[in-house]
Amino acid sequence: MKIQTPTFGEVELLDFTTLDDTMKDRVLEMRNHPKVREQMHSQDIIDKDDHLKFIASLKGNDYKKYFVVKYKQQLLGVIYFTDIDPKDKSAVFGIYANLFEKRDKIGSMLMETALTYFKDILAFKTLNLEVYESNQRAVGLYVKFGFVVDDYFYHNEHKVLTMKWAEDK
Numbered sequence: 001m002k003i004q005t006p007t008f009g010e011v012e013l014l015d016f017t018t019l020d021d022t023m024k025d026r027v028l029e030m031r032n033h034p035k036v037r038e039q040m041h042s043q044d045i046i047d048k049d050d051h052l053k054f055i056a057s058l059k060g061n062d063y064k065k066y067f068v069v070k071y072k073q074q075l076l077g078v079i080y081f082t083d084i085d086p087k088d089k090s091a092v093f094g095i096y097a098n099l100f101e102k103r104d105k106i107g108s109m110l111m112e113t114a115l116t117y118f119k120d121i122l123a124f125k126t127l128n129l130e131v132y133e134s135n136q137r138a139v140g141l142y143v144k145f146g147f148v149v150d151d152y153f154y155h156n157e158h159k160v161l162t163m164k165w166a167e168d169k
Helices: 021-031 048-057 106-122 136-144
Strands: 002-005 009-015 065-071 074-085 090-097 126-132 148-155 158-166
Touching: 002 106, 009 106, 021 048, 021 074, 021 090, 065 106, 074 106, 090 106, 106 136, 126 136, 136 158
Parallel strands: 090 126
Antiparallel strands: 002 009, 009 065, 065 074, 074 090, 126 158, 148 158
């Protein structure tokens, strides 16, 4: 699916359930990058079998959507929505960048793509996320895109912020 972002123009979203084997392997490689893993609640290396089972579990699942984001044929990273609630028009959101390729503004591109999909395709109103407080680069990015700290909790002795974005209407 192709969507138009306000700043970057056309971006392509590839649903995890439609990925070919090569792209599935690239996603697994991105997710297992040490800098990506250290920002996830589950920091274990994911093996290929578990990865493929996870992707298979997304078929027909209306509560989770995972997408590879491509821009001008470059693999930027992944955006995902979980706990999708059509009644409340809300979801939980996350991103991770392709750290094997360098590109300026990759975080902003992923964020803008996610918000465009969320607002224009899902037509939802409230987006939530969790981020380690120590990940100040990510916290700053989320604030830049209108997220505010809603609460916090501790996970493995690390402070985790819950942040919320709500469409003004």
